[in-house]
Amino acid sequence: MPSAGDMSTMVAGVSNLFASVSIILVNKQIASVCGFHFILTLLFLNFITTGSVLELMVRSGKLEVKHLPEHERWTFAFMATITVLLNNASNEANSVGFYQITKLLIIPTVILLERLGGIWRTYSTPIVLSLFLASLGVAIATVSDFEVNARGSILAAISVVATAKYQTLQSGKQHEYGLTGTQITYTVSWPQSIVGLVSALFLDLLVPSVKEFMFLRPGGLMDHDFSDKTVFFWIVACCCIAVVMNVSTYGILGKTSPVTYQVLGQLKTCLIIGFGFFFFDARGPVFWLCVRFTGVGIAILGILRYVLIKNSEQKKGA
Numbered sequence: 001m002p003s004a005g006d007m008s009t010m011v012a013g014v015s016n017l018f019a020s021v022s023i024i025l026v027n028k029q030i031a032s033v034c035g036f037h038f039i040l041t042l043l044f045l046n047f048i049t050t051g052s053v054l055e056l057m058v059r060s061g062k063l064e065v066k067h068l069p070e071h072e073r074w075t076f077a078f079m080a081t082i083t084v085l086l087n088n089a090s091n092e093a094n095s096v097g098f099y100q101i102t103k104l105l106i107i108p109t110v111i112l113l114e115r116l117g118g119i120w121r122t123y124s125t126p127i128v129l130s131l132f133l134a135s136l137g138v139a140i141a142t143v144s145d146f147e148v149n150a151r152g153s154i155l156a157a158i159s160v161v162a163t164a165k166y167q168t169l170q171s172g173k174q175h176e177y178g179l180t181g182t183q184i185t186y187t188v189s190w191p192q193s194i195v196g197l198v199s200a201l202f203l204d205l206l207v208p209s210v211k212e213f214m215f216l217r218p219g220g221l222m223d224h225d226f227s228d229k230t231v232f233f234w235i236v237a238c239c240c241i242a243v244v245m246n247v248s249t250y251g252i253l254g255k256t257s258p259v260t261y262q263v264l265g266q267l268k269t270c271l272i273i274g275f276g277f278f279f280f281d282a283r284g285p286v287f288w289l290c291v292r293f294t295g296v297g298i299a300i301l302g303i304l305r306y307v308l309i310k311n312s313e314q315k316k317g318a
Contacts, residue, residue, distance in 0.1 A: 012248045013264060019245035021271045024091060024100070026238045028280055031092035034231040036224065037217040038204045039088045042235065043081065044196035049239040050246050051189030057247070058186065066179045067187045076170070076184065077191035081199065083166045086159035089216055093152035096276020097292070100269055101141045102156045104134050104299045107306065109164035124313065130306035137299025144292040155215050185246055266300050 031037045057063040068076065091099045108131045114121060142148060174184060200221075203211055208220035273296055 015244055016248035017264060017268060017271075019241050019248060020268045021275065023238065023241045023245060024096065024272050025275055025279065026234055026241060027088055027091055028096055028276070030231065030234045030238060031088070031217075032280065034228055034234060036231045036235070037092060037219070038200070038221050038224070039085055039092070039216065040196060040200040041204050041221060042238065043084055043088070044193065044200045045235065045239050046242040047081075047189065047193040047196045050185070050243050051193050053243045053247065054182070054186040054189055063182065063186060065186070066177065066183045068173065068177055068179070068184070072173060072177075073188050073191050074195075076173070076188040077195045079162075079166050079169065080188060080192055081195045083159075083162045085199075086155060086162050090152065090155040090159040092217065093149070093155050093215075095145055095147040096280050097273045097296070098142065098145045098148060098152070099156065100272045100276065101138050101296055101299060102160055103163075104138055104269070104303050105160050106164050106167065107131060107303070108135055109160050110168055113161070113164055113168060124309070126309045127306060127313075130302050130309060132302070133305065134299045134302030137295045137297070137302055140295030140298060141292050142295070144288045144295065146288070151215055181249060182246065266304055269300060270296075 027042075030042065031039070036042070054063060058065050067073065090102070111121070111123070111131070170181075170184060173179075174181065179187070203214075203216075204221040208218060212218045273293075
């Protein structure tokens, strides 16, 4: 019989898998189907909901509070808001498959940013080959995607770079100050909510024309047609799923092996691309669909191979 701890980790893992896949699809539904493309307003609602639930966890003793220095909190808040904004904008502008497959380029981008920053780590030949395999898979999947467009490609590229930079910063500060991922989420939640509110007021209400220069969909919130009431259901669902994703991440971090956590991540990738294709993405000739999903498979295989080799090398070096 599994222990209570094993069961709680399993429940957290399944919940995290469900939430991580669902939030991408729900965001796509809100922006592309319902036509509610006010990403900053949606982010503010997500931030305030997640912050409120984490605050309840803190007050009930479920989450230990550790804060970053004040200037670091606000730096994180700005960077997190920009990163999530770009991710959601990329999701809106691209097919779900293209959006998700470009995420597999984050690890090579982190290495590139480290090199540009003067950090020269030595990587073994198997590691380099694994990342090359992942990049090749992304390239194959991209050229066979019938919804690739200039605006979406630009947003995807900036999104990958911003996410890689944010993850690098988060990892460094997390080790420097001894915080968990959820503690960092909590410590920046209220500054992030304020940044989200000010940004939404400025770009979605006061001067929405500025969004065109940021490759975002134009239009103001007050001009939106709210006759389709289902958008409110999807927005509430999005906020609830964001909470489940953050809380469940807290339940699995540190309780599963790095390999298990990464395999779970790649399973998310497969499900997001599969469901995205089924519900949203444009259909094409069978040949090109086979090419596309072959590319996805190659990319995922490359990332999994990277994770396994990296974990093996870390164990040997320990």
